[in-house]
Amino acid sequence: MVVDDEALVRSGFRMILNASDGIEVVATAQGGEAADVIRREHPDVVLLDIRMPDVDGLTVLRELQTLPTPPTVAMLTTFDTDEYILTALRSGASGFLLKDTEPEQLAQLVRTLAAGGVVMSPKASRALLRGHPGAGAAQDPDVGRVNLLSDRERDVLVLIAEGLSNADIGARIHLSPGTVKDHVSSILTKLRVAGRVQAALLAERAGLLGNGDRAGTAQENGR
Missing domain, CATH: 3.40.50.2300 (Response regulator)
Structure with a gap:
């Protein structure tokens, strides 16, 4: 609609x-x-x-x-x-x-x-990050909760931020959709966020994505 x-x-x-x-x-x-x-x-x-x-x-x-x-x-x-x-x-x-x-x-x-993926316009995503320069790890206590994640959960979080659905994440890192779903649930609980987009934003603020463009990767590739 x-x-x-x-x-x-x-x-x-x-x-x-x-x-x-x-x-x-x-x-x-x-x-x-x-x-x-x-x-x-x-x-x-x-x-x-x-x-x-x-x-x-x-x-x-x-x-x-x-x-x-x-x-x-x-x-x-x-x-x-x-x-x-x-x-x-x-x-x-x-x-x-x-x-x-x-x-x-x-x-x-x-x-x-x-399919449950995250969609962020690359241009708007970069502008959003530029518009909130104080949202770095040093100033943001929420970012510290990323340290509670296991290595595998961090991998899943990065792929969530790239906009992948559970099925796509499973295919990328060779896990069943059910296992990915469990990881996603654990990530949301540990990060104390309500959904995938909030988790993706937290991943960017924590510096897990390497650069400001990756959140838009899924959209640019048409995923």
Whole structure:
């Protein structure tokens, strides 16, 4: 489902995604009607505009998090950086992407979200990190919890930050999906975070990814 205040964006995304194998846009909506339509249609993935004039995306996101089985949500933005992005990620969003994402990548990103992966626009991810320079290990007590992870859990955390689903992580490091799921659960518990995106951000702040580009690797490769 696509939620945006601009009819052109809604129709464009619907056309692109409906033309992709295995994806159906069950509905589009503006912010004020979004929650009701989502309750009725039960989409697996919601692309949600972060800035809307009637009801902003953060309000919709928080309302969706109260549902018994909330959909996977990625925030849409027209800006390389947006002061609301970090709040959205901490509020349960599974990533963010720019509205000018290439059409051929859009369906792949939706599949990544549906598979439980993390989607972060490379440009927006780098801008987000630049915009929060005080979030380094020395200033951030949360980063210290990364030391509680085993070596294997650190490997899994890095792959989470790259945007891989459990199945993709298992294939990469030769583990069963069930074992990966157990590792992910342990990682979230030890890091005291609510989801994969928050874990990915913590991995970047802890310096586990080596450089600011890797969080966008999955999107750049179309995973």
